[in-house]
Amino acid sequence: MIGNIMIGQYFPGQSVLHKLDPRTKIMGILIFFGVLLTIDNVSSYGMVIIFTLTVAGLSQISGKILLMGLKPLWWIILLTMSIHFFSTPGHLIGQWGPFELTIEGIRQGIFMTLRIVLLIFVFSLLTLTTSPISLTDGIERLLSPLRTVGVPAHELAMMMTIALRFIPTIIQETEKIIKAQTGRGADFTSGSIIKRATNTIPILVPLLINAFRRADELAMAMESRCYKGGQGRTRMWEMKMGAADMVALIVTSSLVVGAVILRSI
Amino acid sequence: MSIELSDVSFTYSPGTPYERKALQNINIKFFQGEFTAVIGHTGSGKSTLIQHLSGLVNPTMGQVYVDGININARSVDAKQVKRRIGMVFQYPEDQLFEETVFADVAFGPRNHSLNNAQVEERVRYGLSFVGLDYHEYKDRSPFSLSGGQMRRVAIAGVIALKPDYLVLDEPTAGLDPQARNEILAQFYRLHVETGVTVVMVSHNIEEVVRLAKRIVIMQEGTILLDGSPRSVFKHDSKVLERAGIRSPEVTRLMMELAKRGKPVRTDILTVEEAMTEILAWRGYR
Numbered sequence: 430m431i432g433n434i435m436i437g438q439y440f441p442g443q444s445v446l447h448k449l450d451p452r453t454k455i456m457g458i459l460i461f462f463g464v465l466l467t468i469d470n471v472s473s474y475g476m477v478i479i480f481t482l483t484v485a486g487l488s489q490i491s492g493k494i495l496l497m498g499l500k501p502l503w504w505i506i507l508l509t510m511s512i513h514f515f516s517t518p519g520h521l522i523g524q525w526g527p528f529e530l531t532i533e534g535i536r537q538g539i540f541m542t543l544r545i546v547l548l549i550f551v552f553s554l555l556t557l558t559t560s561p562i563s564l565t566d567g568i569e570r571l572l573s574p575l576r577t578v579g580v581p582a583h584e585l586a587m588m589m590t591i592a593l594r595f596i597p598t599i600i601q602e603t604e605k606i607i608k609a610q611t612g613r614g615a616d617f618t619s620g621s622i623i624k625r626a627t628n629t630i631p632i633l634v635p636l637l638i639n640a641f642r643r644a645d646e647l648a649m650a651m652e653s654r655c656y657k658g659g660q661g662r663t664r665m666w667e668m669k670m671g672a673a674d675m676v677a678l679i680v681t682s683s684l685v686v687g688a689v690i691l692r693s694i
Numbered sequence: 695m696s697i698e699l700s701d702v703s704f705t706y707s708p709g710t711p712y713e714r715k716a717l718q719n720i721n722i723k724f725f726q727g728e729f730t731a732v733i734g735h736t737g738s739g740k741s742t743l744i745q746h747l748s749g750l751v752n753p754t755m756g757q758v759y760v761d762g763i764n765i766n767a768r769s770v771d772a773k774q775v776k777r778r779i780g781m782v783f784q785y786p787e788d789q790l791f792e793e794t795v796f797a798d799v800a801f802g803p804r805n806h807s808l809n810n811a812q813v814e815e816r817v818r819y820g821l822s823f824v825g826l827d828y829h830e831y832k833d834r835s836p837f838s839l840s841g842g843q844m845r846r847v848a849i850a851g852v853i854a855l856k857p858d859y860l861v862l863d864e865p866t867a868g869l870d871p872q873a874r875n876e877i878l879a880q881f882y883r884l885h886v887e888t889g890v891t892v893v894m895v896s897h898n899i900e901e902v903v904r905l906a907k908r909i910v911i912m913q914e915g916t917i918l919l920d921g922s923p924r925s926v927f928k929h930d931s932k933v934l935e936r937a938g939i940r941s942p943e944v945t946r947l948m949m950e951l952a953k954r955g956k957p958v959r960t961d962i963l964t965v966e967e968a969m970t971e972i973l974a975w976r977g978y979r
Binding site for chain 1: 781790851
């Protein structure tokens with residue numbers, strides 16, 4: 430039931446995309462998002478879609494799994510599309526009561542929908558091919574220049590690592606507690622909204638208590654292994670950018686150039 | 695009157711790289727009034743198996759019948775029959791949530807819509823089962839108790855349901871030997887006195903041999919051996935070792951003696967039996 434959450438899950442693999450440096454992937458995604466939010470014509474969207482499909486192909490992850498990430502968002506996508514369809518002024522092609530369908534609306538609706546879909550799709554490609562640990566490592570390294578102006582890069586990354594590390598644990602524990610309370614006759618699937626809300630107390634209380642206990646124990650375990658923040662900390666695996674990373678960054682950056690050229694045509 | 699698994703398979707996260715087959719084509723029947731122990735290596739599927747018995751997990755394939763009713767169906771009958779199964783999870787103290795011990799033990803009985811007098815009677819019954827004094831503990835917060843006492847309160851919460859089938863997943867894991875013996879003795883007494891069917895997962899061979907009439911050994915999601923302790927442990931220790939199980943120490947001792955040509959039986963399970971057998975061999979009798 431809860432085990433089916435797809436967003437943010439990592440799929441181990443050996444593809445080119447898996448082996449890229451996490452920093453490359455994060456920077457690439459930022460460039461991609463920048464391009465995606467500024468383009469505004471059919472040929473640029475075509476370019477971005479081809480890029481996305483190529484990257485998806487390189488990831489060697491089955492299309493079914495990639496599309497699963499979009500599933501929980503289909504109604505947001507549908508809503509965006511219909512709002513744009515019916516609320517953009519322009520050449521009228523159909524009218525149902527207050528709803529006016531325009532050519533500009535259809536165009537705008539399809540573009541906006543593509544934007545959302547591509548955004549989520551590419552972001553899930555990042556999390557599917559990058560383990561949470563290397564993702565936070567990458568963020569830490571990218572933020573580290575900001576340390577001089579007081580951004581606690583290491584602490585932020587450590588917090589993210591710990592949070593990500595405990596998501597599966599907490600999901601597992603939630604499942605166990607739900608089972609245990611169901612076994613004692615609790616019913617979480619019927620009754621009024623208020624009744625259902627109060628019914629979650631037997632799940633939430635033990636969950637919170639265990640989370641606090643675990644946080645305490647983790648802090649103790651880290652301290653007893655002499656953890657004292659990022660100062661002077663070295664790593665077991667140094668991240669290295671290779672030729673593949675250079676190629677990836679150049680290809681992604683060429684999207685910017687492509688977008689500028691296609692805009693002026 | 696039985697719990698029957700018919701061709702049950704269960705797969706975790708199907709269709710992903712994390713896919714794991716926990717159970718494969720399991721056919722087994724637990725009869726009314728039996729005390730069965732399920733043993734096996736970590737990851738052999740024993741916890742998954744017993745979670746199927748209480749209908750908390752839906753099998754990927756196959757059916758589970760309790761008293762002839764398919765408990766995974768969405769029927770009123772299935773809901774009713776699930777109430778007859780009490781399940782004690784591993785580390786059950788993690789499920790405590792109420793402000794007082796009374797309220798926590800009463801959670802199950804109240805869900806079964808009993809009236810206040812009946813609920814109180816059930817709470818007294820549950821707490822006396824686990825050896826906690828009703829007046830001393832009923833108003834205390836479960837979180838102010840020691841680990842062992844919390845475990846007892848959690849078990850009381852299941853016993854208070856007065857189930858016909860009791861499914862136990864390592865109920866004594868992490869307890870000290872004395873508490874362990876006390877709690878197991880209570881389960882055994884309940885089994886003898888009320889005829890409750892018990893299915894228990896355990897890692898402790900010695901305790902299993904003392905309590906269970908029937909032993910099921912799991913290996914990689916399948917049932918390797920199923921039978922009385924004597925018939926199970928007379929098997930070659932290599933077969934058992936592959937499943938990650940060691941025979942009871944006295945059984946291994948007797949096998950070793952027999953291997954060295956001494957005229958002793960090898961289907962010995964307890965120290966007392968071994969003593970009688972060795973004395974007989976040495977001519978004291």
